[in-house]
Amino acid sequence: MPSNVEIKAKVSDPEEFAKMAVQLSQSEGTIIRQHDTFFNCSRGRLKLRDFMNGSGQLIFYERPDTDGPKLSRYSISPTSDPPGLKVVLSDALGVKGEVRKERRLFLIGQTRVHLDTVEGLGHFMELEVVMRPQQSVDEGQQVAVELMEQLSVSEDHLVTGAYMDLILQGQ
Template sequence: MATNLEFKAHCQSFENLYSRLADLNATHRETVHQTDTYFYVTQVKDAPTLATCKPRLKLREIDETGEAWLIYYERPNHSESRYSQYQLSKVSAPSTLKTLLTVALGVETIVQKQREVWMFKNTRIHLDTVADLGQFIELETVFQGQTEFKAADEHQHVKRTLHLGTADPVAVSYSDLVMQKS
């Protein structure tokens, strides 16, 4: 599985972040509406995994492009930057797959969001407006093509430049927040 170093925090407003993203030389890639359908999934015994992580499986559908991805990931729930292991696969027939997974596993929850995607080197910066939850910033620093040390250094550089040291961190998935609210 691939590995990210991730951080998520509540955000009162994106306005202050835009100038900091410019200071960082981050590039705006796209703004999209995503629907993530989370399915019930349990830990497979003896599977390679991050300790004490709740596994998650979601179907992500992107309105603007019609693309869809099946994403499995494991990430501990804590408010610091944390490692996430994930695997994803592009889906050519999302409605058929959604029906199949709904019947086989059941839907745990659905998260709808507008996402601004920014990039700085190997770090994806997401400015998310999540339905019924508000605004968040999320960092995902991908390890692909670099050492863990370099990825962690880049991740911390982005956090410092965006002034996220004093941010209100979020320890859980958007799916957990949606379920807590309902």
């Protein structure tokens, strides 16, 4: 199963964060609109990501709910019928909740840097260090920590869990 090292943090100044990400990535980033539906499942998280353009992805992932860099294992299957798949999964498993966001994606080395505006929650950043074959978790965590420093992400802004968890907690 593919894996990455992830961190998530609250962003108080999205414009400033974007400036730093543009400088480090040497790009303006790519805007992606996403509507994620989370389904009930016995372990991990299962979500259907609808890109609102007729395409989507069914994503299963497992990661600990801790702040700081953490290993996430995932599997992804593309779909050309997100609404139809949502009906089937909703009927079979039940819906846990939904997250709507606009994501600005920057690529910095082996890391996907997301600047997210999440409906009902505000602004966040995510780092996803895509693990290379034979790369240790410690090496991936070190990449994440160094990038946190370059992007001026302080540890007191780190967030545990998924956006869905924050929404369910009423934050």
